[in-house]
Structure formats: structure tokens, C-alpha cells
Amino acid sequence: MTASSNPDLVAAIRDQILHSPEGRLSFADYMAAALYHPQQGYYARGAKLGASGDFVTSSYLSADFGELLAEQVIEIWTLLGCPQHFDLVEMGAGQGILAVDILRYINKNKPDFFRAITYTIIEKSAVLRQQQQQIKGANLCWKTWDDIAENSLEGCLFSNELVDAFPVHRLQREQGQWQECYVSWDEATGFQEQLGPLSTPALAGYFEQVGVSDEEFPEGYTTEVNLAALSWLETLAQKLKRGYVITIDYGYEARHYYHPQRSRGTLQCYRQHRHHDDPYCFVGEQDITAHVDFTALQRQGDRAGLDYEGFTPQALFLMALGLGDRLATLGQGNQPATGADIVRVMQRREVLHGLCDPQGLGGFGVLVQSKGLKGDRPPLKGLTIPRMS
Numbered sequence: 001m002t003a004s005s006n007p008d009l010v011a012a013i014r015d016q017i018l019h020s021p022e023g024r025l026s027f028a029d030y031m032a033a034a035l036y037h038p039q040q041g042y043y044a045r046g047a048k049l050g051a052s053g054d055f056v057t058s059s060y061l062s063a064d065f066g067e068l069l070a071e072q073v074i075e076i077w078t079l080l081g082c083p084q085h086f087d088l089v090e091m092g093a094g095q096g097i098l099a100v101d102i103l104r105y106i107n108k109n110k111p112d113f114f115r116a117i118t119y120t121i122i123e124k125s126a127v128l129r130q131q132q133q134q135i136k137g138a139n140l141c142w143k144t145w146d147d148i149a150e151n152s153l154e155g156c157l158f159s160n161e162l163v164d165a166f167p168v169h170r171l172q173r174e175q176g177q178w179q180e181c182y183v184s185w186d187e188a189t190g191f192q193e194q195l196g197p198l199s200t201p202a203l204a205g206y207f208e209q210v211g212v213s214d215e216e217f218p219e220g221y222t223t224e225v226n227l228a229a230l231s232w233l234e235t236l237a238q239k240l241k242r243g244y245v246i247t248i249d250y251g252y253e254a255r256h257y258y259h260p261q262r263s264r265g266t267l268q269c270y271r272q273h274r275h276h277d278d279p280y281c282f283v284g285e286q287d288i289t290a291h292v293d294f295t296a297l298q299r300q301g302d303r304a305g306l307d308y309e310g311f312t313p314q315a316l317f318l319m320a321l322g323l324g325d326r327l328a329t330l331g332q333g334n335q336p337a338t339g340a341d342i343v344r345v346m347q348r349r350e351v352l353h354g355l356c357d358p359q360g361l362g363g364f365g366v367l368v369q370s371k372g373l374k375g376d377r378p379p380l381k382g383l384t385i386p387r388m389s
């Protein structure tokens, strides 16, 4: 059950379970401990991102992802009237690769904008924060939400693959009612799942909030609810005074996420580039994620004072920002002279295709919200290619 797990983390979670009033944790608390226990959690110990680790994000494919995102940020700066001070806030920055690519590109192509940027990273993992702090840059700083005053940020707040890493509650439909999944401990077999009543009333009202009827779910249907994403978005909305929020992640709108046929939910664990759905093995040695419900983020934003700007697949977002041009120029100009040149062009083509592959990273969602802007504005460049409904 706990094969190849971090034994110190298993012991810490077991103690947390045994000391809890009901001898069990909600799955969300279990997942929070597995990923973020301050000393032993998967992310607390640094996580293993990249080709030699457990998973890669778009940031690891090549600098193109950060550069195209930088193109979007440059347009945002222009739309805001080229202010002398611009907050670029990255939330959940992993090893800081995106920050390097974005800042390098802006410094090279828009030095006047570069001078206006304060690049703030909000990062939960102390070890990853230390790795990020190897990046040199006068305009970089690290903060927590508590360090940031309400209505103080002007610019762009963004995240890539952050929200899927928030702990989720797991629910199961039993006799026409929702039950919640809890984790208990058995000395012989280790972690055990059991069902019980909902741990918070926020779960009961969730489906109505995202426009899905409880009646649609068949008996035994299992799914997840990401309440942490809702409070995160509320915090962003409070801190932002004027500008945009860009959330990039894998996920669906609620009507697809909670489709009756998706009856086992979306929970996935990643280890050494393989994925499976058992969160009780390799505890602390694997990432645990769930897809993002973008309707929930949109509606929570509406409630918290953010304006919905648009939602589009990453492929179209990046194409609108110049990915297609980058692909097209690969086939132009001087013919590759050597075998090595040909291989380089082919590898680069593969990387660019990877960023827009609809079955992979290109199928990720990009949600754009704003605050404090006048109504009469063009859509952001990244949202200009219409998507098929």
C-alpha cells in the first residue's frame, strides 16, 4: 500500500490521522500533507520537475512558451498605458524557468518595459523558493499574499499548472446524496479510504454554483472539488487593483468536467513520467493532481469582482501570440546545411508542435480575467482566434 513511499511522511500523516478527532482526514487534508507537509511533502522536498524528474510543464519544453507569454504581457503593459511601474506576479513558479525566459525576452525586446517591471513570485515551497532565488535580477522579489496590500497590484498575475496542484476534496454519489472521501489508518494495511458526510457546507452548494445539476450524477460517481482554487482566486481579486489574471492549466468547463460519463474523476499521480490514479503509493515521491474546473474559476471571479475576458485552448492562445509564425519561419530561409542543422530544425519543430498539440499541452485551458479596466477595449491578442464550441 505504501510501497516506495517516504516513511517519514507516511509516519507524519499517520500521526495526523491518529490525533484527529474522528481518526481520519478529509482527502483534501491528506493530499495537502502528501504534497505540502512542511518538511516531508513532495513539494516541500523540492519536487522533481523536468526531463529527469516526474513530469514536465510547457516551461520545460523550450523558452518559446515563456517568450510567447511575454508577448502577451507586453501587450497588457501597452493596454494599461505603458505605466512606469508594472507588477508581474507569477504564482507557483516551480524552479523559476518561466521567470528567466519571460524576463530575458522582455529585457531584449522591450527594455523600457523591462525597467518598469517588478516581478514578484509567490511560492509555497521553501526549497523551490531557494532554487528560484538563484535567478539574478534586480526587479525580482518573493512575497506571500500577506505581504501584499489589498488593491495594490497593477499589471498581470499569472500561473501555469498551479491550480491543478491544490488539494481537492473527493466526493462520491451514494443513494442520491454526496458523500465525502476520508483517509484513515490501519496498522496492517496502511491508508484506508472511507466515506462520510461532507466536511464543509461549501461542498454541498458547489455544483449548483457551477451550473451542474446534482440529479445528473449516476450512483457511485466519483469526482473532485477544488475549494482551495476558489479562495485563491478571491485573494487575487482582492490584491489586484488594475490589470489581468491569466490562469493556464489542464482542465475543463464544468459541463465537461462533471459529465456523467467521467465517473471516476480526474485525480492523477505522476512519477517518473508515468501516471496512475493511486494516491496512496509512493507517498511523498509522486505528484498528485486533479484537473481544473474553469467554470468555477470564472464564476468565483465574477463574484469577487473580476471581469471575464475569455477562455481558450493553449494552442490557440500561443498561435495568436506568434507560435504559428515561429513554426512557419522554420521552413523558410537558407536550407539547413548539415545533418546537425536538419536535426536541430526537426527537434525545434517537434517542440513547437508539442506546445500546441490538442491532445497534450495545446489542449490546456487559458482563462483570462481582468479588474479595474474600462469596458471599451480590444480583446487580448492571445484571445483573438475564435475557438470551436
Ligand SMILES: C[S@@+](CC[C@H](N)C(=O)[O-])C[C@H]1O[C@@H](n2cnc3c(N)ncnc32)[C@H](O)[C@@H]1O
Pocket: 043, 049, 057, 058, 059, 060, 091, 092, 093, 094, 095, 097, 098, 122, 123, 124, 125, 128, 159, 160, 161, 162, 165, 166
Ligand atoms: C506543477 S508546479 C508548476 C511549476 C511552474 N509553474 C512551471 O510552469 O513549470 C506547481 C508549483 O506551484 C507551487 N504551489 C503549490 N501550491 C501553491 C500555493 N498555494 N501558492 C504558491 N505556490 C504554490 C508548487 O510549490 C510548485 O512550485
